[in-house]
Amino acid sequence: MELDFERCYQATCSRDPRFDGWFIVGVRTTGIYCRPSCPSPVCPKPANVTFYRTAAAAQLAGLRACKRCRPDAVPGSPEWNTRADVVGRAMRLIAGGVVDREGVPGLARQLAVSVRHLHRLLVEAVGAPPLALARSQRAYQARLLVETTGMPFGEVAFAAGFASIRQFNDTLREVFDATPSQLRAAVRRRGHPHPAAGLTLRLAVRPPYDPDGVVGWLAARALPGIEEYADGAYRRVLRLPGGPGTVTLRPAPNHVHATFRLATVADLGAAVARCRRLLDLDADPASYLPVLAADPALAPLTKAVPGLRLPGPVDGAEVALRAVLGPHAESMAAAFGEPLPSPDGGLTHTFPNPAAIAAADVALPAARAGMVRELAQRLGTGELCLDEGADRAAIRSGLLAVPGLGPAQVEGLMLHALGDPDAFPVADPGLQSAARAHELPADAAGLTRRANRWRPWRGYGAHLLWRARSIVCSPRQPDSRPSAERVCGRQTPSA
Structure with missing residues (x-):
C-alpha cells in the first residue's frame, strides 16, 4: 500500500484499526509514533504528522513508541508475506532472525544481492536498512518476553538477539522510554501474573480471524509423533536453527496463545515468525476477500468466513x-x-x-x-x-x-x-469437488479461467472452497449475522 498522506491521515483521525500494521504514525511535536487506531483523544495536526512504513523507520527519525496504543503489539504488515520481490523476501528473512544469526552479509547472500544494493532497496521501500529493521524486531521481542514471562533479563536479552545486556537496556529505554524493570512492574500493577513455567506468549492477530478453519485444516493432516490436536490446541514439533522444539497453539478470535519448549531461547524469534506464518496471523482479509467476493459463486462464502486464512x-x-x-x-x-531429546506429550x-x-x-x-x-x-x-x-x-x-x-x-x-498466495492447484480432487458444489467449472481448464478473476489471491480462493466443504449451509434469516452455519441456502459436501 502506498503511503498516501490524505488516506493515512483520514484513517488516523478515524482511529481505524484495519490499518494497524500497514503503517506507523509519527508525531513530531510529541516525539512518539503510534498505530493508526491510537485512542488518543486528539488527532494531531497534519503539519506535525509523518507516516512511516515501519517502526524501524520511525525509530531512526528519533521517535519512541506510544505508551497508550502499543504500536509494537499489532500484527505485522501483510504486504511482506505476499510480495515476491527482494524486499518482501528480505522482510520475511529478517522476521525469521537471519540478521541475528548470520548478519547482513548472510542476508544479502541468501538473496543473491550485494549488501550495498540490499541496503538501498530497503531504505527506498520501507525507510530503514536491515540492521535497523532487525533492531526494531529485537526490541519488540524483548518487550514481549519482559511482559509475558518471568525470564531473567539476561536470558531475555539473549533470546531477543541482543549482543549484550547494555545494548538490551539502552534499546528498550530508547524505543519504549522505559527500563526492563519498569515494563515488568507495569504489567504486575495491571494484575497480569506471569506463567509459572514455559515460554507462553500472546501472538497478535489481525481480526477477523477464523481459528476453526486454520486449526481444522492442520489437525486433519497431522502426522502422529510430529503433530497432534487435543482440547482445542494444535501442537507440533519445530525444526529450528538451535535444535528441535515444540509449540502448543491455542487460537482465539483476537489472539493466539503460544507455549514454546525450545532447545535454546535464541530460537524464540524464529519460532514465533514460523508460527505466525503457519497460522497466517498477519494477513488482512480486507485485501483479498473483496476480490473473491466479486465472484457471485464465492460471495456467500466470503460472508460466512470473514476471517479466512491460508495456513502456511x-x-x-x-x-x-x-x-x-x-x-x-x-x-x-x-x-x-530424529527422536526429540525429551518427548513432549504425543x-x-x-x-x-x-x-x-x-x-x-x-x-x-x-x-x-x-x-x-x-x-x-x-x-x-x-x-x-x-x-x-x-x-x-x-x-x-x-x-x-x-x-x-x-x-x-x-x-x-x-x-x-x-505460501504463494496466488498458487492454484486446480487438479486437486477436493478443490474440483468443492467447485462443482458451488456452481463453478469443475474441469481444470474452465476452473483455471474462472480463478484468474481472483488474481493475485487464487490461493485464498482455493482455500475458501476447501473451507466451504466443512460449512453446513442453510437459508439465512433476514436479520441474522453471517456465520459458518448460515451461508448460501444450499448444501455443500461435508469434509
Whole structure:
C-alpha cells in the first residue's frame, strides 16, 4: 500500500484499526509514533504528522513508541508475506532472525544481492536498512518476553538477539522510554501474573480471524509423533536453527496463545515468525476477500468466513516431502525421524531431514520413489530452498525440473510449501469437488479461467472452497449475522 498522506491521515483521525500494521504514525511535536487506531483523544495536526512504513523507520527519525496504543503489539504488515520481490523476501528473512544469526552479509547472500544494493532497496521501500529493521524486531521481542514471562533479563536479552545486556537496556529505554524493570512492574500493577513455567506468549492477530478453519485444516493432516490436536490446541514439533522444539497453539478470535519448549531461547524469534506464518496471523482479509467476493459463486462464502486464512508452512521442505510421499509419509517419519531429546506429550520426533529421505532404502512404487529421492536430494543440497526468502519464480522452475513433478503438483507445492498466495492447484480432487458444489467449472481448464478473476489471491480462493466443504449451509434469516452455519441456502459436501 502506498503511503498516501490524505488516506493515512483520514484513517488516523478515524482511529481505524484495519490499518494497524500497514503503517506507523509519527508525531513530531510529541516525539512518539503510534498505530493508526491510537485512542488518543486528539488527532494531531497534519503539519506535525509523518507516516512511516515501519517502526524501524520511525525509530531512526528519533521517535519512541506510544505508551497508550502499543504500536509494537499489532500484527505485522501483510504486504511482506505476499510480495515476491527482494524486499518482501528480505522482510520475511529478517522476521525469521537471519540478521541475528548470520548478519547482513548472510542476508544479502541468501538473496543473491550485494549488501550495498540490499541496503538501498530497503531504505527506498520501507525507510530503514536491515540492521535497523532487525533492531526494531529485537526490541519488540524483548518487550514481549519482559511482559509475558518471568525470564531473567539476561536470558531475555539473549533470546531477543541482543549482543549484550547494555545494548538490551539502552534499546528498550530508547524505543519504549522505559527500563526492563519498569515494563515488568507495569504489567504486575495491571494484575497480569506471569506463567509459572514455559515460554507462553500472546501472538497478535489481525481480526477477523477464523481459528476453526486454520486449526481444522492442520489437525486433519497431522502426522502422529510430529503433530497432534487435543482440547482445542494444535501442537507440533519445530525444526529450528538451535535444535528441535515444540509449540502448543491455542487460537482465539483476537489472539493466539503460544507455549514454546525450545532447545535454546535464541530460537524464540524464529519460532514465533514460523508460527505466525503457519497460522497466517498477519494477513488482512480486507485485501483479498473483496476480490473473491466479486465472484457471485464465492460471495456467500466470503460472508460466512470473514476471517479466512491460508495456513502456511513452518518448514517448506517438510511440507513438500510429505506431499510427494503421500500415504507413505507417516511410516517414513516414524522410521527415519530424529527422536526429540525429551518427548513432549504425543510429540516424539522430528520429520526426517531431506538427506535422510534421499538415502533411505524403502519400498515405494517405482515412479514415486524416483520423484521422492530426486526432490529430497535437491532439497538436501540446497539446490532447492523452500524457506521464507525463496525466489518464487526460481523455485517454480526448479520444481518443474524434478522428474515426475508436473505443473498441477508444483502448484500445490507452491501454495502449501512456499505460501504463494496466488498458487492454484486446480487438479486437486477436493478443490474440483468443492467447485462443482458451488456452481463453478469443475474441469481444470474452465476452473483455471474462472480463478484468474481472483488474481493475485487464487490461493485464498482455493482455500475458501476447501473451507466451504466443512460449512453446513442453510437459508439465512433476514436479520441474522453471517456465520459458518448460515451461508448460501444450499448444501455443500461435508469434509
